[in-house]
Amino acid sequence: MTTKVWAIRAAEVDRGGSAVSSQELSKYLNREYVEMREAILEYLKHDLFKPKYDLSFYEFRDLTQERLKHLAKGNFISCFDHINNPGRFFAGMEALTYVDYSITIKCGVHYTLAGGAIALLGTRKHHNKYLPLLDSGKLPGCFAMTELGHGSNVMGIETTAVYDHARKSFVLNTGSDLASKVWIGGASQYGRLCTVFAQLTVGGDYKGVHVFVMRIRDDEGKLCKGVRIEEMGHKMGMNGVDNGRIWFNNVVLDRDSLLDRYASIDEQGIYHSPIKSIPARFGAMVGALSTGRVCIAQSAVDACKLGLTIACRYSSDRPQFGKRKIGSYLTHKRRLAPGVAQTYALHLIMIQLKGLVNDRHDPKKIHNLSSGLKAAATWTRVDVLQKCRECCGGMGLLSENQIGGMIVDMNVDVTFEGDNTVLMQQVVKGILTKGITKPEPIQVRNYSTEELLQALKYREDVLKYRLLQLGDLDANQDTCVDLGWAYADYLTAENFFKEVQRAPPALRDTLEELAVLFALEKMERNAVFYVCDGVIDADGLEKLRQRVNDQCNVVSGADGEHLNILCEGFGIPEHLITAPIAKGWRDFHTSPEIGAKM
Amino acid sequence: MTTKVWAIRAAEVDRGGSAVSSQELSKYLNREYVEMREAILEYLKHDLFKPKYDLSFYEFRDLTQERLKHLAKGNFISCFDHINNPGRFFAGMEALTYVDYSITIKCGVHYTLAGGAIALLGTRKHHNKYLPLLDSGKLPGCFAMTELGHGSNVMGIETTAVYDHARKSFVLNTGSDLASKVWIGGASQYGRLCTVFAQLTVGGDYKGVHVFVMRIRDDEGKLCKGVRIEEMGHKMGMNGVDNGRIWFNNVVLDRDSLLDRYASIDEQGIYHSPIKSIPARFGAMVGALSTGRVCIAQSAVDACKLGLTIACRYSSDRPQFGKRKIGSYLTHKRRLAPGVAQTYALHLIMIQLKGLVNDRHDPKKIHNLSSGLKAAATWTRVDVLQKCRECCGGMGLLSENQIGGMIVDMNVDVTFEGDNTVLMQQVVKGILTKGITKPEPIQVRNYSTEELLQALKYREDVLKYRLLQLGDLDANQDTCVDLGWAYADYLTAENFFKEVQRAPPALRDTLEELAVLFALEKMERNAVFYVCDGVIDADGLEKLRQRVNDQCNVVSGADGEHLNILCEGFGIPEHLITAPIAKGWRDFHTSPEIGAKM
């Protein structure tokens, strides 16, 4: 592969006399944990992280396991950061999506879920005993929450843990097949440690869902007593993760197995918890585990960055129908430019969300925002990557061109860490309680910044008010999903416009163009609402369509070449943009090995 | 695998006293070539067609090749049917999508594209020489149109064929790498015969694109002189098809290699064609090849049938949050019921389209309709299958549950046989020429059948009028895509309501409910248009939302159980619904082999 410097660089593009610097953009976007981020990206140059497309099921799993081990050696990601420095933890996980989603989720299960549960729901004794072994990758961890019968409804799980004071132990049982743990990442082959969700009973009293830490395999890799595990099977993607199914049959766990930050059992066998009600206790435990959701949302945003970088480069370089570049067609700009705007917008609000987690802000706010953004970011990813794929024509389907593989591997992200449809309902429950009076009618005339923000806020407020009036959320679940979106969209836009103010002056115009496109396109998506509510009239709508078209043209440049600068701003290093079409598709050639080579 | 009879059958569901019979529905839907269809479905019980998920790249290709060979033995599909009985040809291809998309496309390349080009662009000498060998599967065929530099723009291809009268031969050359044939299905490994598109020059005169038939490999499988072939590489899906890249270097072809239905060269080396202009000749040749597009559209519809059958069964059987079935949630009904309506609607209009092709109807009409429906059907498939997947939660990701695999393998269908965005522009060019006056304003009050149809037609007419006024199609490509949709939607709805009248009385209510849902949901999708054009007002829109919700409830039944009857109407035999979740997910269990088993 001959490494080429990508042709269309910031400096070479005449941007009406004031070319924005992609380096400056990147500095602004990637302003956190800069050194560590760079060190990881550099570390990922190792051969082990080079893409491989034709591995068998088990070969891919072994490779993913090797990758985890090698990453651990780099000492970038530490479970202690859940407690000490969540922001650093997030930064450590971020680059992985550029490599492959299996390794991202493999690390997610190990460091974020297993490590996070122990760090955040356990106490010092658990930290000391387990976290160093997780950090070094020596004790592969799993997180066993979901059961065959109970996915979205975690409170309904059936695995039981009964405290036996005579033995100072818990006895764990699966009971029926419906209570077997399913989809448990890492369980099928490599996992040795497991954090397990179960319904606790102490002295005959039911105490609700609690989390335990236990070994499922010994140091030789043999299953522990009472543990049965089966393979979940071949998935449509992400087969590098060894998802398994677990049954517990009278598994005996010592008293220290209970992760006891929110509830403990004393020497006398008496149960203690600072939180009295069972649902509130459950809420506190699950609320502590928002890190996973944040990571999934961030991965979705990062996947959009990579997909757009590839699709934009190709589109501005590929002619079709004479000399005309496909990036010059309006349908192309319409498909790519809003994606770039959404990706900037989501990246920037994610910085805020990670900041809230880092600062241990109000858990309820974090729950609402992380749920809304997880759903919004992953659904946006579905849309953006599919558009990127289609924009690349046939070339988008080649595994080497990266986009297709992400579509396949990441399909799960709308489902795990909270199914999006369910999350949006939860967001609504979280934000509706505040009560709201009927919003004053507004009108949008010029699509100015103030008007745009006002309009997005207005939609959220009206939908809240409407749902409160309607009362029956169940019969209006469709509107609940709409409100979840409206909530996420407004906060994302509001933050984006604030960023425009915060940013270095040289970047402001560019960021503002993107923020405007983001807000305009959201208005257009929800134009029905705006027209019906009298915010805009029929003429205003035609104006809106034209404004979106204009804005797509401005943001894209004639052949889409401006989009390349914006994508360079994402700061993905060349060695992780392995797609041949992103480097000059004319040189495309194939080799006897599978997969195209440059 | 214990075979179970699916629990919720037509007779068991109380449909307000008048349960519709799924058998009757199926009879109505699958009314063409009934015996052959049944014979093929029965033939597909062979072990060779059982799903396999963990094959290596080359193993999967071999399996796909074996499948093609075995199918050929069944004598269901004949290239002569392109000439004698196109309807029968379509019926022969249909069932394959239920097995796997690689075998569908493998057959598509061999029988539809290679066979179709020879049958429809060639003459008796070509038919006699090649078609029997294609029918028997003895001479694997390819279709080489696309080049690295020229995908959507076929007229721009660069491969040259120069007629050398001294040798009474054509000399074929690729020239630059940009003119190499790419993506050619069957070329990489098994293909021996190839239909090739090239720019013809006779006696120094340029004659435009013509199609030639030639051997690329001999009977031992060795490459023919002057032919170079490389592997295209690993794809995100559909890896059972061996796509390859071809270069021609001074390949000499005898005079009979020219498929000479539309143009020929006589003994004296003089070129003859009944069609004088080069673009018109090109149009006639390409126009003759609409079969492929029809098959791709049909496959998309069939994939929706299978995806919905699985998702609906699972949803009406899976509780989440207590005893409540997920199929009972409004968000579920909203995601599945419109998909069922769209699938019925598209299936029925496809019968009409296939009829037009069968009757050799006006090529222009066939071109417009097949282009519009190909784009509409494949984009609908993207949407429907993704929703089916999400509705099944984690289970939707398991390869054995079929939906995920279809999403992966079929992603290409929006791109090949005409990229959808490009096709929609062509539709617009095809239908705009007719001219149109400003449509009279209409109002929709009750969403009656007449009003619904009128509304869909109105949208098409207004968009046509608007584009004619705007004039500049290029600057309004977004509106062109909208018009393409409006055109397809109206024709689909119009036909659906006609089918309601044509259908046996016992089916009419059910079909009408679906037709109404189809039209309502299309109106809702385009509500912006309707509100802006004053067709409905703000209150009317809220009424529309409620009507769609109500209609989704009616069509679905309380837990989505009615959807199962409707899906049974698709008539997919149980042995091709291999997804364990469609048979009773509680029995789900895994085995040491990869893939879950019942």
Ligand SMILES: Cc1cc2nc3c(=O)[nH]c(=O)nc-3n(C[C@H](O)[C@H](O)[C@H](O)COP(=O)(O)OP(=O)(O)OC[C@H]3O[C@@H](n4cnc5c(N)ncnc54)[C@H](O)[C@@H]3O)c2cc1C
């Ligand atoms: C690849 C993969 C890896 C995973 N890894 C892990 C892991 O490591 N550990 C772990 O514990 N779990 C894991 N999971 C499980 C994951 O968390 C669950 O799949 C997820 O919570 C959804 O649960 P479910 O699949 O049972 O779907 P369900 O909860 O059954 O939902 C199915 C459908 O019903 C809908 N639905 C459900 N309730 C409602 C409602 N109230 N209103 C409207 N609609 C509703 C949903 O929108 C969805 O479309 C993994 C899953 C996958 C697929």
Ligand SMILES: Cc1cc2nc3c(=O)[nH]c(=O)nc-3n(C[C@H](O)[C@H](O)[C@H](O)COP(=O)(O)OP(=O)(O)OC[C@H]3O[C@@H](n4cnc5c(N)ncnc54)[C@H](O)[C@@H]3O)c2cc1C
């Ligand atoms: C798996 C696979 C199998 C295939 N099998 C065969 C085969 O057997 N034989 C064969 O000959 N070919 C085959 N093809 C090629 C296929 O027909 C082409 O991929 C298709 O025609 C699109 O061409 P392209 O990929 O070059 O995309 P391009 O034409 O370069 O289009 C790329 C993008 O640009 C956009 N675009 C292009 N022109 C315009 C315009 N005027 N206005 C707006 N947007 C535009 C498109 O919408 C698309 O998004 C296959 C392709 C694939 C992926």
